[in-house]
Amino acid sequence: MTTTPASDRSSTPEQERWLTPGVRGIGAASFLADVGHEIPTALLPSLLTSTLGAPAAALGAIEGVSDALAGAARFGGGVLADDPVRRRRVAVGGYTTTAVLGAATAAASSVWQVGVLRAAAWTARGLRVPARNALLADIVPAGAYGRAYGFERMMDNLGAIFGPLLALGLVAWLGVQWAIVLSVIPGVLAAAAIVYAIRHTPEPASRDKVPLRFRVRPILRGELGRLMAAVAAFEVGNVAATLLILRAIDLLTPGHGTRTATTIALGLYTAYNVAATAASIPAGRLADRLGVRGPVLVLTGGVAAFAVSYGLFAVTGAALIVLAIPFILAGAGIGAVETAQHSAVAALAPKELRGSAFGLLATVQSLGNLAASTLVGVLWSVFSPAVAFAYLTVWMLLALAGLLFTAARPTG
Template sequence: MTTTPASDRLSTADQDHWLTPGVRGIGSASFLADVGHEIPTALLPSLLTATLGAPAAALGAIEGVSDALAGAARFGGGFLADDPARRCKVAVGGYTTTAVLGAATAAATSVWQVGVLRAAAWTARGLRVPARNALLADIVPASAYGRAYGFERMMDNLGAIFGPLLALGLVAWLGVRWAIGLSVIPGLLAAVAIVYAIRHTPKPTDRDKVPLRLRVRPVLGGELGRLTGAIAAFEVGNVAATLLILRATELLTPGHGTKTATTIALGLYTAYNIAATVASVPAGRLADRLGGRGPLLVLAAGAAAFAVSYGLFAVTDTAVAVLVVPFVLAGVGIGAVETAQHSAVAALAPKDLRGSAFGLLAAVQSLGNLAACAIAGILWTALSPAAAFTYLAAWMLLALAGFALTLRR
């Protein structure tokens, strides 16, 4: 008797209804985990400078090292997640470890302790990402990848909105250290949610097992390799949202003052997150409806939204109503692109290489974002903000051309 692979054993109900308990569990894990790590992230500057008396340079060093380790861990976590049984263990361990180590920074009494705990927490967070994405591909049919990944991205973005608000409330009530310590609760609930999702995933068999080895060349072959090149062009132009906030603050300060300009810029950033949240599921639904070309079309639309957004940041005036437009466009763009990237990789990667494919995608995202921020920052300082955003818009147009070329092929 032939044994059916775990990823193929989907019930008729799962195929007809994509929002299964497993998908809801993964979405809940993303929401709770984002709430859990956004609290210490939002309060880290205060803990380092106001509580421990560290200079601002310490914050930059800690965040830089942590982000670098998280990027490397995502790449390494990819080939760990190729095996279905192993990816479940990596996912649960990653969520649990991130929650505990992130909250443990509340007890730190020196800067080096904060640095070690933050770096370790971010490494665990990086390891779990490919496992979560590969796990999601196991529990929905290929025709529903867009909606499933859109739902996960929507929940993650909701966590990014709710987490800082919860941090503000906890600080006002209990103080910085207690607020960071209590972040362990949503973090551990995220681990419970991922366990719930795993319980609703087909159990792997011996036939599903994949040996532990690093495989990059097979992932980059064929259509997935061409798509990865276009995604790399997009990520080199995908600058951190903090530069958008800085641009808005600089434009608004002459007419509103520093404090008011900062408040308005943070409000615009909230609009960015809301736009990303709202766009994620419709983008996934559109990708599914358009069939095999759907993710590529959504990727192209997202890159186009970013190109227009960056163009407006290069030339826009100081009116708040005008600044809302590029923030919302960038939010819609990131909501669409992240959803379509995951959907496309899940569809194109061989089943036994899904973990490695998602790990490679995460590595491209991390390295691309690093290059985007570094080069844009240099252009901003040496020339002007307009030059920086013109450079970023050019990369988005190049990515758009890459997606169009891949689509034609």
């Protein structure tokens, strides 16, 4: 595969005009969709336990099944997204279906109904992810991938901040069930934003449908394969942010009490999301500026931030200022990592397999996160939180080694 010299990747007027109506449309869709699904997600525990009287185990089972289906759907969605015509339909249908099914959980009268609706909504959400990412690569030149994906990640992270706040306001005003019902509004607006983006995307050269084929081996050849191996090591050590919150609560409770400790921990999690939002576009700009190796180098920096963060979580005490440092590092790290992962896959994947490449990336992310959270939970319970975070730090170091190996190999 030929690559473009660094001096040519971000200098032309066409490449400078990266924030096009299509990019803005996809960014708006990510923001609105995240607002829409964060509302039922934030209120699902209350709906199940307080309204339907279900035990906490029901929430765990529903979320586990839903996450597993979303991961499988991302792989299948990648195959669908290889077709430029089909990826448009999958994107619109995925955003619309997620919004409608998520809001429909408010009308559920039993736990099994909530489970079915949640699982179906998350499956639709998984299907749309590779299609959205492939659409974004269709819109911008290669020299602007970092900025474009950084903008999309920034908007997604903003939605993660705004969604729970909106949920709190809606619950105070209308109650849990009506708040969930109204989540359909930002969700449908997200689908409209994707339609707007598609209308500003160049028409496919051919209207012939691409045959559906699961093609993994061609994606894993060469530099993209080495990158995916390093990404897999990172994701196996990329634990769910809820465990960071739990670590903060455990450390703060002896000195502050459970209620205050929980409030402070949620404030730290907000700082995590703010850091992720703030880091996304600068990380993308840096990736574009550094040329061919830019995404890998930015990804390396993001993984290094996680390694330091998890190392601090393993040894830190309850001092608030000290505890804020690993939260902010992890937030900045995820902003850089997600931006760099997407821009690297867009640049390195064969164009005809771009959808499958994004689907494989999303599947690795889902399965890796599941493995990380599960194993860390066991280590936490059997040994200690310090051992659990030391385990995660080792995986970050392995990912760093893989990325440095990838960066050292010649491009071709």
